[in-house]
Amino acid sequence: MKKIKLAWFYPQQLNLYGDRGNVEIIKRRCLWRDIDFSLVQVNKETKPEEYKDCNLIFMGGGPDSEQASIYDDLFTNKKRFIDNYYLKNGVGLFICGAFQLLGQYYQLADGTKIDGLNLFQFYTKSPSVKEKRLVGNVVGEISDTVLLKNTNDCYGFSSVIGFENHGGRTFFLKDYQPLLNISKGFGNNGKSKQEGLMSKNFICSYLHGPILHLNFHLADLLIAKAIGLNVFELKKLNDRLEIQVHKTNKNLFKS
Secondary structure (H helix, E strand, O other), X not given: OOEXXXXXXXXXXXXXXXXXXXXXHHHHHHHOOOOEEEEEEEOOOOOHHHOOOOOXXXXXXXXXXXXXXXXXXXXXHHHHHHHHHHHOOOOEEEEOHHHHHOOOXXXXXXXXXEEOOOOOOEEEEOOOOOOOOEEEEEEEEEOOOOOOOOHHHHOOOOEEEEEEEEXXXXXXXXXXXXXXXEEEOOOOOOOOOEEOEEEOOEEEEOOEOOXXXXXXXXXXXXXXXXXXXXXXXXXXXXXXXXXXXXXXHHHHHHO
Protein backbone atom coordinates (compact mmCIF):
# COMPACT_ATOMS: atom_id res chain seq x y z
CA MET A 1 0.00 0.00 0.00
CA LYS A 2 1.20 3.49 -0.87
CA LYS A 3 1.77 5.69 2.16
CA ILE A 4 1.96 9.40 2.84
CA LYS A 5 3.42 10.71 6.06
CA LEU A 6 2.77 14.42 6.21
CA ALA A 7 4.84 16.60 8.53
CA TRP A 8 2.87 19.73 9.42
CA PHE A 9 5.33 22.28 10.74
CA TYR A 10 4.16 24.60 13.53
CA PRO A 11 0.40 24.02 13.18
CA GLN A 12 -0.50 26.27 16.10
CA GLN A 13 1.58 29.26 15.03
CA LEU A 14 1.41 29.10 11.23
CA ASN A 15 -2.25 28.56 10.47
CA LEU A 16 -3.61 31.77 9.00
CA TYR A 17 -6.73 32.18 6.83
CA GLY A 18 -7.70 28.52 6.91
CA ASP A 19 -4.32 27.08 5.93
CA ARG A 20 -5.04 23.98 8.04
CA GLY A 21 -7.57 23.06 5.35
CA ASN A 22 -4.70 22.08 3.05
CA VAL A 23 -3.83 19.24 5.42
CA GLU A 24 -7.45 18.08 5.61
CA ILE A 25 -7.81 18.10 1.82
CA ILE A 26 -4.66 16.05 1.27
CA LYS A 27 -5.75 13.61 3.98
CA ARG A 28 -9.23 13.16 2.52
CA ARG A 29 -8.01 12.68 -1.06
CA CYS A 30 -5.53 10.09 0.16
CA LEU A 31 -8.16 8.16 2.12
CA TRP A 32 -10.56 8.15 -0.82
CA ARG A 33 -7.82 6.39 -2.75
CA ASP A 34 -6.89 3.94 0.00
CA ILE A 35 -3.52 5.62 0.37
CA ASP A 36 -2.35 5.16 3.94
CA PHE A 37 -2.15 8.62 5.54
CA SER A 38 -0.42 9.61 8.74
CA LEU A 39 0.21 13.03 10.21
CA VAL A 40 2.89 14.33 12.55
CA GLN A 41 2.51 17.83 13.93
CA VAL A 42 6.00 19.26 14.21
CA ASN A 43 6.42 21.71 17.07
CA LYS A 44 9.38 22.97 19.07
CA GLU A 45 9.46 19.85 21.23
CA THR A 46 9.06 17.35 18.37
CA LYS A 47 12.05 15.02 18.04
CA PRO A 48 13.65 14.58 14.57
CA GLU A 49 13.01 10.84 14.53
CA GLU A 50 9.29 11.57 14.56
CA TYR A 51 9.34 13.29 11.16
CA LYS A 52 12.59 12.29 9.44
CA ASP A 53 10.80 9.70 7.27
CA CYS A 54 8.03 12.01 6.06
CA ASN A 55 7.41 12.28 2.31
CA LEU A 56 5.35 15.48 2.37
CA ILE A 57 5.86 18.74 4.31
CA PHE A 58 3.34 21.49 4.87
CA MET A 59 4.02 24.86 6.50
CA GLY A 60 1.47 27.67 6.48
CA GLY A 61 1.39 31.38 7.08
CA GLY A 62 1.17 33.33 10.30
CA PRO A 63 1.37 36.84 11.70
CA ASP A 64 4.81 38.31 12.36
CA SER A 65 4.53 37.65 16.10
CA GLU A 66 3.87 33.94 15.59
CA GLN A 67 6.66 33.62 13.04
CA ALA A 68 9.01 35.22 15.57
CA SER A 69 7.98 32.65 18.19
CA ILE A 70 9.17 29.69 16.09
CA TYR A 71 12.18 31.44 14.54
CA ASP A 72 14.91 30.15 16.89
CA ASP A 73 13.67 26.56 16.78
CA LEU A 74 13.35 26.62 12.99
CA PHE A 75 16.95 27.77 12.55
CA THR A 76 18.54 25.79 15.36
CA ASN A 77 16.70 22.48 15.08
CA LYS A 78 14.89 22.24 11.74
CA LYS A 79 16.96 24.08 9.12
CA ARG A 80 19.37 21.21 8.34
CA PHE A 81 16.50 18.77 7.89
CA ILE A 82 14.60 21.10 5.52
CA ASP A 83 17.76 21.82 3.49
CA ASN A 84 18.54 18.12 3.05
CA TYR A 85 14.91 17.23 2.38
CA TYR A 86 14.78 19.77 -0.45
CA LEU A 87 18.08 18.59 -1.97
CA LYS A 88 16.78 15.00 -1.95
CA ASN A 89 13.70 16.07 -3.95
CA GLY A 90 11.35 15.99 -1.00
CA VAL A 91 7.83 17.31 -1.63
CA GLY A 92 6.56 20.35 0.23
CA LEU A 93 3.93 23.10 0.23
CA PHE A 94 4.87 26.44 1.81
CA ILE A 95 2.32 29.23 2.14
CA CYS A 96 2.84 32.97 2.68
CA GLY A 97 5.03 33.44 5.79
CA ALA A 98 6.55 29.98 5.30
CA PHE A 99 7.37 30.92 1.70
CA GLN A 100 9.11 34.09 2.92
CA LEU A 101 11.15 32.16 5.49
CA LEU A 102 12.79 30.09 2.73
CA GLY A 103 14.49 33.15 1.27
CA GLN A 104 17.61 35.09 2.22
CA TYR A 105 15.99 37.66 4.45
CA TYR A 106 12.92 39.70 5.34
CA GLN A 107 13.52 43.45 5.47
CA LEU A 108 11.30 45.41 7.82
CA ALA A 109 10.02 48.87 6.96
CA ASP A 110 12.74 50.42 9.15
CA GLY A 111 15.47 48.63 7.17
CA THR A 112 16.16 45.87 9.72
CA LYS A 113 16.89 42.53 8.06
CA ILE A 114 15.74 39.24 9.56
CA ASP A 115 17.61 36.26 8.17
CA GLY A 116 15.72 33.57 6.29
CA LEU A 117 16.71 29.92 5.81
CA ASN A 118 18.58 30.97 2.65
CA LEU A 119 17.34 27.94 0.75
CA PHE A 120 16.47 30.21 -2.17
CA GLN A 121 18.00 33.44 -3.40
CA PHE A 122 15.14 35.86 -2.94
CA TYR A 123 14.27 38.45 -0.35
CA THR A 124 11.06 39.91 1.00
CA LYS A 125 10.64 43.56 1.83
CA SER A 126 8.00 45.09 4.06
CA PRO A 127 6.42 48.18 2.54
CA SER A 128 6.29 51.60 4.14
CA VAL A 129 3.23 52.52 6.19
CA LYS A 130 1.99 54.52 3.18
CA GLU A 131 1.75 51.42 0.98
CA LYS A 132 -1.25 49.13 1.06
CA ARG A 133 -1.24 45.40 1.73
CA LEU A 134 -1.64 43.16 -1.30
CA VAL A 135 -5.12 41.79 -0.81
CA GLY A 136 -7.64 40.16 -3.12
CA ASN A 137 -8.44 37.28 -5.41
CA VAL A 138 -5.82 35.81 -7.73
CA VAL A 139 -6.15 34.02 -11.06
CA GLY A 140 -3.08 32.51 -12.68
CA GLU A 141 -1.79 29.89 -15.06
CA ILE A 142 0.66 27.26 -13.91
CA SER A 143 4.05 27.86 -15.52
CA ASP A 144 4.83 25.50 -18.38
CA THR A 145 8.09 24.45 -16.77
CA VAL A 146 6.23 23.42 -13.62
CA LEU A 147 4.07 21.12 -15.71
CA LEU A 148 7.07 19.90 -17.69
CA LYS A 149 5.49 21.60 -20.73
CA ASN A 150 2.53 19.24 -20.49
CA THR A 151 -0.64 20.50 -18.87
CA ASN A 152 -1.88 16.93 -18.60
CA ASP A 153 0.51 16.54 -15.65
CA CYS A 154 -2.22 18.36 -13.71
CA TYR A 155 -5.29 16.72 -15.31
CA GLY A 156 -5.25 19.28 -18.07
CA PHE A 157 -5.93 22.08 -15.59
CA SER A 158 -3.43 24.86 -16.02
CA SER A 159 -5.18 27.45 -13.85
CA VAL A 160 -4.89 28.07 -10.11
CA ILE A 161 -7.05 30.50 -8.15
CA GLY A 162 -7.01 31.73 -4.58
CA PHE A 163 -6.93 34.60 -2.12
CA GLU A 164 -3.90 36.65 -1.11
CA ASN A 165 -3.39 38.94 1.88
CA HIS A 166 0.22 39.95 2.52
CA GLY A 167 2.23 43.06 3.18
CA GLY A 168 5.65 41.73 2.18
CA ARG A 169 6.90 42.00 -1.38
CA THR A 170 9.10 39.12 -2.59
CA PHE A 171 11.80 39.69 -5.21
CA PHE A 172 13.82 36.93 -6.91
CA LEU A 173 17.60 37.34 -7.13
CA LYS A 174 17.81 34.40 -9.55
CA ASP A 175 15.70 33.40 -12.52
CA TYR A 176 13.46 31.06 -10.55
CA GLN A 177 10.39 29.47 -12.03
CA PRO A 178 7.26 31.03 -10.52
CA LEU A 179 4.38 28.75 -9.69
CA LEU A 180 1.98 30.98 -11.60
CA ASN A 181 1.88 33.68 -14.23
CA ILE A 182 -1.06 35.77 -13.04
CA SER A 183 -3.74 37.68 -14.92
CA LYS A 184 -5.56 38.89 -11.79
CA GLY A 185 -4.07 39.83 -8.43
CA PHE A 186 -0.79 41.15 -7.08
CA GLY A 187 1.35 38.02 -6.72
CA ASN A 188 4.84 38.10 -5.27
CA ASN A 189 5.37 41.84 -5.34
CA GLY A 190 2.59 43.57 -7.23
CA LYS A 191 4.79 44.24 -10.26
CA SER A 192 6.22 41.05 -11.76
CA LYS A 193 2.90 39.32 -12.58
CA GLN A 194 4.40 36.22 -11.02
CA GLU A 195 3.04 34.30 -8.06
CA GLY A 196 4.87 31.85 -5.86
CA LEU A 197 7.82 29.69 -6.75
CA MET A 198 8.41 26.06 -7.66
CA SER A 199 11.82 24.46 -7.40
CA LYS A 200 12.43 20.72 -7.44
CA ASN A 201 9.36 19.48 -5.54
CA PHE A 202 8.82 22.52 -3.32
CA ILE A 203 5.71 24.56 -4.12
CA CYS A 204 5.59 28.02 -2.54
CA SER A 205 2.68 30.43 -2.77
CA TYR A 206 1.02 33.43 -1.16
CA LEU A 207 -2.44 31.96 -1.79
CA HIS A 208 -4.63 31.20 1.20
CA GLY A 209 -8.23 30.12 1.14
CA PRO A 210 -6.86 27.39 1.58
CA ILE A 211 -5.13 27.06 -1.78
CA LEU A 212 -5.97 23.36 -2.24
CA HIS A 213 -9.69 23.88 -1.58
CA LEU A 214 -10.20 25.54 -4.97
CA ASN A 215 -7.42 23.64 -6.74
CA PHE A 216 -7.91 19.90 -6.22
CA HIS A 217 -5.54 19.22 -9.12
CA LEU A 218 -2.70 20.88 -7.20
CA ALA A 219 -3.44 18.66 -4.20
CA ASP A 220 -3.22 15.58 -6.40
CA LEU A 221 0.04 16.79 -7.93
CA LEU A 222 1.54 16.91 -4.42
CA ILE A 223 0.15 13.49 -3.52
CA ALA A 224 1.44 11.90 -6.72
CA LYS A 225 4.90 13.39 -6.31
CA ALA A 226 5.06 12.25 -2.68
CA ILE A 227 4.42 8.61 -3.57
CA GLY A 228 6.46 8.63 -6.77
CA LEU A 229 3.63 8.44 -9.31
CA ASN A 230 2.44 10.40 -12.30
CA VAL A 231 -0.83 12.11 -11.38
CA PHE A 232 -2.68 9.96 -13.95
CA GLU A 233 -1.59 6.86 -12.06
CA LEU A 234 -3.62 7.93 -9.03
CA LYS A 235 -7.01 6.31 -8.52
CA LYS A 236 -9.55 8.42 -10.40
CA LEU A 237 -12.07 10.21 -8.19
CA ASN A 238 -15.44 11.69 -9.02
CA ASP A 239 -14.38 15.32 -9.02
CA ARG A 240 -17.42 16.74 -10.81
CA LEU A 241 -18.17 19.17 -7.98
CA GLU A 242 -14.51 20.14 -7.51
CA ILE A 243 -14.22 20.93 -11.21
CA GLN A 244 -17.39 23.03 -11.13
CA VAL A 245 -16.24 24.92 -8.02
CA HIS A 246 -12.92 25.72 -9.65
CA LYS A 247 -14.44 26.89 -12.92
CA THR A 248 -17.19 28.94 -11.28
CA ASN A 249 -14.85 30.70 -8.89
CA LYS A 250 -12.32 31.32 -11.63
CA ASN A 251 -14.97 33.21 -13.59
CA LEU A 252 -16.06 35.12 -10.49
CA PHE A 253 -12.49 36.03 -9.58
CA LYS A 254 -11.83 37.34 -13.10
CA SER A 255 -14.71 39.81 -12.92
